[in-house]
Amino acid sequence: MNARFSLLAVVALAIPLSTALPNARADDALSRSLSPYFVVDGEASGVEGFALEATRVHANVSGVIADVVVEQTYRNRGRLPIHARYVFPASTRAAVHGMSMRVGNRRVVARIRERQQAAREFEVARAAGRTASLLEQQRPNVFTMAIANILPNDQVVVELHYNELLVPTDGVYQFVYPTVVGPRYSRSAGEEGSGGGSVPYLREGASPDTTFEIDVALGTGTPLGTVRSSSHRVDVDRTAANAASVALTAGQGFAGNRDFILDYTLAGERIASGLLLFETPQENHFLLMVQPPARVSPEDVPAREYVFVFDVSGSMNGFPLDTGKALIRDLISHLRPTDTFNVLLFSGDARTMSPRSVPANAENVRRAIAIIDDERGAGGTELDAALRQVEAIPRTPNVSRSVVLLTDGYIAEEREAFTRVSRNVNRTNVFAFGIGSSVNRHLIEGVARAGQGEPFVVTDPSEAAEVASRFRRYIESPVLTEVDVSFQGFDAYEVEPARQPDLFANRPIVVVGKWRGARRGAIVVTGRTPSGRFESRADVASTAPRPENSALPLLWARSKIARLADLGMDGEDAQVAEQVTALGLRYSLLTRYTSFIAVVEEIRNPGGVGADSNQPLALPQGVSEQAVGGSYSTGAEPELGLLAALALVFVAVRMSAHGRIGRAS
Numbered sequence: 001m002n003a004r005f006s007l008l009a010v011v012a013l014a015i016p017l018s019t020a021l022p023n024a025r026a027d028d029a030l031s032r033s034l035s036p037y038f039v040v041d042g043e044a045s046g047v048e049g050f051a052l053e054a055t056r057v058h059a060n061v062s063g064v065i066a067d068v069v070v071e072q073t074y075r076n077r078g079r080l081p082i083h084a085r086y087v088f089p090a091s092t093r094a095a096v097h098g099m100s101m102r103v104g105n106r107r108v109v110a111r112i113r114e115r116q117q118a119a120r121e122f123e124v125a126r127a128a129g130r131t132a133s134l135l136e137q138q139r140p141n142v143f144t145m146a147i148a149n150i151l152p153n154d155q156v157v158v159e160l161h162y163n164e165l166l167v168p169t170d171g172v173y174q175f176v177y178p179t180v181v182g183p184r185y186s187r188s189a190g191e192e193g194s195g196g197g198s199v200p201y202l203r204e205g206a207s208p209d210t211t212f213e214i215d216v217a218l219g220t221g222t223p224l225g226t227v228r229s230s231s232h233r234v235d236v237d238r239t240a241a242n243a244a245s246v247a248l249t250a251g252q253g254f255a256g257n258r259d260f261i262l263d264y265t266l267a268g269e270r271i272a273s274g275l276l277l278f279e280t281p282q283e284n285h286f287l288l289m290v291q292p293p294a295r296v297s298p299e300d301v302p303a304r305e306y307v308f309v310f311d312v313s314g315s316m317n318g319f320p321l322d323t324g325k326a327l328i329r330d331l332i333s334h335l336r337p338t339d340t341f342n343v344l345l346f347s348g349d350a351r352t353m354s355p356r357s358v359p360a361n362a363e364n365v366r367r368a369i370a371i372i373d374d375e376r377g378a379g380g381t382e383l384d385a386a387l388r389q390v391e392a393i394p395r396t397p398n399v400s401r402s403v404v405l406l407t408d409g410y411i412a413e414e415r416e417a418f419t420r421v422s423r424n425v426n427r428t429n430v431f432a433f434g435i436g437s438s439v440n441r442h443l444i445e446g447v448a449r450a451g452q453g454e455p456f457v458v459t460d461p462s463e464a465a466e467v468a469s470r471f472r473r474y475i476e477s478p479v480l481t482e483v484d485v486s487f488q489g490f491d492a493y494e495v496e497p498a499r500q501p502d503l504f505a506n507r508p509i510v511v512v513g514k515w516r517g518a519r520r521g522a523i524v525v526t527g528r529t530p531s532g533r534f535e536s537r538a539d540v541a542s543t544a545p546r547p548e549n550s551a552l553p554l555l556w557a558r559s560k561i562a563r564l565a566d567l568g569m570d571g572e573d574a575q576v577a578e579q580v581t582a583l584g585l586r587y588s589l590l591t592r593y594t595s596f597i598a599v600v601e602e603i604r605n606p607g608g609v610g611a612d613s614n615q616p617l618a619l620p621q622g623v624s625e626q627a628v629g630g631s632y633s634t635g636a637e638p639e640l641g642l643l644a645a646l647a648l649v650f651v652a653v654r655m656s657a658h659g660r661i662g663r664a665s
Contacts, residue, residue, distance in 0.1 A: 081610035089178035095558035098161035110598035118595035212256030225265035258437035311407035317377035335360035346386035347379035409440025489521025
């Protein structure tokens, strides 16, 4: 009887909310959880939740620098005070340098603080009954916003300000605004939302009751070419030959469940090469962008080995998996006879097509395609184990190895991957394909950066063939090797990156740094092409510092922080943490170790009593419910699931008391 009693209790705890208590209260809780509310657990009636009402984004792109302001509006629609928490994404290159909070007509500009100090100040304000907001970085592209003491009918507007550098590839500039955080797989916690704790998600295909708006003002030094969005329908108003205004087209439904992507070119596909300078009494900064030489003939490129590392986990089920299969079929089918290749499939484990790479002949290509076609997508996402297995594949002497990773990036252990890839940078080129409407760009771009390769992102099945073709063009011919940046008569220091990788694509070389003393001398970039030596000189004295280049210190600091935080790190490193903290505090930047805190000094909720809540997130467009195991945290669900269990336990006890269970055994 005891064994069956325990089993009954466990089964009760596992029953989903929608079936455990099919009454009015459960239905009401579930329907509320499918809206963008910070659903409140265990409070009295009248607490309907704290809604994210609107997100408005304005981006001003001037030259190669984007200046972005994000405004998020929240409202307490209930009758009790609320403490709320919301997870949202950001660009991997964003230098977040400002935050403010407005409650009614009160506006507070946030202060940058060391992370633990900011958290303490927030808790003190919360306990005292002051309205406060805390912005923390969980990952370079995942933030959490905590807001305390929101009174009934309060409208809270939080404004974020960031800059980022736009570097073109093949003549195409791309501005990306991520809109939703995809679920991350973690070995220690199973499927979770962000690394900032468990995050509830809406049902697949459900749209939250909130609005998303974005507009972009483009201003370039030379006439614009094409302007288009591959992710959304947009209206483009060309206000001048070198300027345009871009906004979402009305009537396309909820637009906040996939990354907003805007591509543009310059007339004649010219690249804005040149030198930018910015001076302050404390320090001076520069940014150099140099266009590399043209491509070389594929016939001059030696034989290569390609290892395709394909994510077949549960989160890839559906569009990402199907698109990944199409990409690999395309890429393998276009390999040259002198190339060798292998395919490694990974989810919770990893397995290779062959113990060692095989020639790219017709038979092996057919075998590889048959293997990937059998995959359906299931399990977790153990990327580090897959990368270890790649290292174990025997190498062929005098053949350059390139690893091609295809994944949505929904894992929590990015740092391990960066470390492993960077350790092998002198032996293996790494190219990362992100597949999905809202991929984890921190992982995709970080892996590519660690491996000195290039990230590629496919957000829609219709893009697969085009992106695969671009990748083939990218890798078929190296553009520049032995790249070196030197300074002649120009006292430069703290240059980022410290060294440049070989270039495979028509992509500018970008260097940021500081300088001391007089504005004189030259920055010289040299390298070697298959046809000879390459050199480019930028004269410093003839370049005037400009006030509009004020983002250069932030971009430099963000570049340095990315290198410190992303590459070559095993767990926490006290020295790195100290350096990143100092940079965050000095340049007022959000980092892993620094946060923004804003507090309204007035005590608005004496005692700070309120309900804690998390806002459910929309699943990224095209992502299956298998990414979160098919079960959803709805805010009210834990309480109701426990009630369901207790109810069934009570029934079991009653049955036992009447001898029914005993007789059945």
